Amino acid sequence: MKRRFFIAALGAAAVTPAIFTKISAREAGNESTSSAKIVRSDEDWRQLLTETEYDVLRNEGTERPGSSPLNAEKRAGTYVCAGCEQPLFLSDTKYESGTGWPSFFAPIDGALGTKTDYKLIWPRTEYHCSRCGGHQGHIFKDGPEPTGLRYCNNGVALKFVPAEGDS
Ligand SMILES: [Zn+2]
Numbered sequence: 001m002k003r004r005f006f007i008a009a010l011g012a013a014a015v016t017p018a019i020f021t022k023i024s025a026r027e028a029g030n031e032s033t034s035s036a037k038i039v040r041s042d043e044d045w046r047q048l049l050t051e052t053e054y055d056v057l058r059n060e061g062t063e064r065p066g067s068s069p070l071n072a073e074k075r076a077g078t079y080v081c082a083g084c085e086q087p088l089f090l091s092d093t094k095y096e097s098g099t100g101w102p103s104f105f106a107p108i109d110g111a112l113g114t115k116t117d118y119k120l121i122w123p124r125t126e127y128h129c130s131r132c133g134g135h136q137g138h139i140f141k142d143g144p145e146p147t148g149l150r151y152c153n154n155g156v157a158l159k160f161v162p163a164e165g166d167s
């Protein structure tokens with residue numbers, strides 16, 4: 001009995017590092033994106049990300065306001081997911097919200113999924129990368145035109161890729 005359990009456990013351990021499981025966009029359901037999903041085990045994410053990145057992306061943590069160098073980033077370019085590098089925002093949708101978090105008024109089409117979160121008791125709209133599921137921030141309705149929305153993003157969950165010729 002013990003021996004059988006041991007062998008079963010070994011088998012499970014060998015299968016678990018299925019690091020890279022791709023699911024087609026159609027199978028993935030309502031989050032519309034053409035890119036295949038990235039599914040990693042919690043252990044793999046811990047290895048791949050820094051502690052702060054892990055806390056925000058995989059644990060829906062919130063970075064300290066004003067802590068991200070991306071607050072001051074003004075160059076033309078693309079903001080990609082720090083977990084999987086899917087492009088999430090373009091620099092021309094970024095604006096200074098004064099909150100201490102990088103803020104955008106619109107994402108790239110299909111780049112984000114959303115859900116309602118009740119962490120602060122009242123409901124907020126959480127959003128995450130549609131490819132790896134990594135938490136990015138929350139949407140508020142006090143943004144500028146044309147959308148009137150503020151995508152309040154954790155800077156640590158993003159990486160900035162300057163446009164060619166603007167580095
Ligand atoms: Zn991602």
